[in-house]
Amino acid sequence: MTRSPLTLAADPALADAMREVRAMLAACMQCGTCSASCPNAQSMDMTPRRMWRLVLLGRADTVFSSGAFWMCSNCYACTLRCPRGLPLTSAMNALKRIAGASGHPALARHGAFYRAFLDNVRRRGRVRETEMMMRYFGAAGPREALRFTPLGLRMLRRGKVRLELGAGRWDTALAPLFESAARLEGKEARP
Amino acid sequence: MNTATATRYAYYPGCSLTGTASEYDASVRLVLERLGVELAEIPGWTCCGASAAPAVSALLALALPARNLALAERDLPGCDVLAPCSACYLNLLTARQEARRDHRLHARVQEALEGEHLPWANAAPVRHLLDVLANDIGPARIAAAAQRPLAGLVLAPYYGCQTLRPYAAFDDPEHPTSMDAVLRAAGAEVLEWDKGARCCGASLSTTRRQAALPRIAEILRAAAGADAVVTVCPMCQMNLEAFQRQAGLPGPVAVLYLSQVLGLAMGLDPGQVQLGRNLAVPPGFLARLREVPPAPGEVVQATGTG
Numbered sequence: 001m002t003r004s005p006l007t008l009a010a011d012p013a014l015a016d017a018m019r020e021v022r023a024m025l026a027a028c029m030q031c032g033t034c035s036a037s038c039p040n041a042q043s044m045d046m047t048p049r050r051m052w053r054l055v056l057l058g059r060a061d062t063v064f065s066s067g068a069f070w071m072c073s074n075c076y077a078c079t080l081r082c083p084r085g086l087p088l089t090s091a092m093n094a095l096k097r098i099a100g101a102s103g104h105p106a107l108a109r110h111g112a113f114y115r116a117f118l119d120n121v122r123r124r125g126r127v128r129e130t131e132m133m134m135r136y137f138g139a140a141g142p143r144e145a146l147r148f149t150p151l152g153l154r155m156l157r158r159g160k161v162r163l164e165l166g167a168g169r170w171d172t173a174l175a176p177l178f179e180s181a182a183r184l185e186g187k188e189a190r191p
Numbered sequence: 192m193n194t195a196t197a198t199r200y201a202y203y204p205g206c207s208l209t210g211t212a213s214e215y216d217a218s219v220r221l222v223l224e225r226l227g228v229e230l231a232e233i234p235g236w237t238c239c240g241a242s243a244a245p246a247v248s249a250l251l252a253l254a255l256p257a258r259n260l261a262l263a264e265r266d267l268p269g270c271d272v273l274a275p276c277s278a279c280y281l282n283l284l285t286a287r288q289e290a291r292r293d294h295r296l297h298a299r300v301q302e303a304l305e306g307e308h309l310p311w312a313n314a315a316p317v318r319h320l321l322d323v324l325a326n327d328i329g330p331a332r333i334a335a336a337a338q339r340p341l342a343g344l345v346l347a348p349y350y351g352c353q354t355l356r357p358y359a360a361f362d363d364p365e366h367p368t369s370m371d372a373v374l375r376a377a378g379a380e381v382l383e384w385d386k387g388a389r390c391c392g393a394s395l396s397t398t399r400r401q402a403a404l405p406r407i408a409e410i411l412r413a414a415a416g417a418d419a420v421v422t423v424c425p426m427c428q429m430n431l432e433a434f435q436r437q438a439g440l441p442g443p444v445a446v447l448y449l450s451q452v453l454g455l456a457m458g459l460d461p462g463q464v465q466l467g468r469n470l471a472v473p474p475g476f477l478a479r480l481r482e483v484p485p486a487p488g489e490v491v492q493a494t495g496t497g
Binding site: 039040042043070071073074075076077079080089090093094096097100110111113114115117118121124125126127128129130136147151154155158159160161162170173174176177178179180181184185 | 206207209210211213235236237238240241242243244245246247248249250251252254255258299302303304305306307352353356357359364365389390392393394395397398399400401402403405406433434467468469470
């Protein structure tokens, strides 16, 4: 496993964020119900149980090198079954946020789809699916676009692709909310 | 939530239903009208954040759905909010439940909404379409409206995750049954299976396709004894429909929205419920529908009276 460039020592903001995730997981007793319940565990290079332990041990580097949390599909099976009642799906999302916000390409790469999606929400108010996917392909590269071409054509034939061009009615609807959220979360408002 | 007598809902279609899932939107509107339920679309609704917001901003993950609840509260007071998309439903419900649980969080979301002078008292209950069909409208009213019961059709009820978990608001979160009575009211047989609450892979079909395909294959293979899988979420629908070949399925498996199925049972034709927009309707399926005999002693009924 290659070492992630992010280390706790180098990044105090990461240390703060990880402290919050640790607080969510503090009562974990390593029973493994989460791993056994996870439909995607077989696609992860470490099980959720092991990942929680590493988070609690402060091993952020190992957790982020793995990126197993990107495999969480928000099915909430672990959250439902956790005998300690821990918000495990929320912890997965918190790790996605930390990795995405780190700005390091190796960590943020998998978040490209989520960022393209939310960026479309910010600019359009209501998501324009086609435009959002085009932006995602722009970020993810031509191979990703090619992979989706057959599906795109099938959807086009079925009249499921709506090409919306130019300004839309809801374009500015969410600008105030994104601005105040950015302010409240202590980030710079985007231009 | 005492809403058994409510006949008007604040409708939150969500973005997918204005695009790739427009057949869901069209069939929901037609079917609920037939059942005597009024949908008032929330004026100026915006995206709920889908599964993207929680992966990017903890505050937006709550404030984006809360904005729509605030609009419903202001412009459609007293109405429950009805969402047909499970991801929208869960985001709206999460905002409502988390704000009720944690008053500081409620205040923080209220502060985020102050920019557009939008108060949010968190007064509007959030309901999934399936909850409303199964519990407010109920099988008896659905059966009464089913002029063309789907006798002989075997359907596999697929709930997905986010209608059921984590809040378990209206059904068992692991062994759901709420759709059974609704499908039987439409005259169909219900497939006994254990994949109805199993994850379809959600956005992994985009971000990590190879990880999503086994999820999709597992569900569709288990539905082999059914004429169609019935879904209540555009994300599940797309995953189960669009990647069947990549998932190694031998032939197409019909995946229909619950509202399309109910519409057909109520005598709407395949065009009205927009079956032409479904990506995987096997050639024999429409013929199979035509074989379904009309109800004995069928009489022409006025529409909209349920």
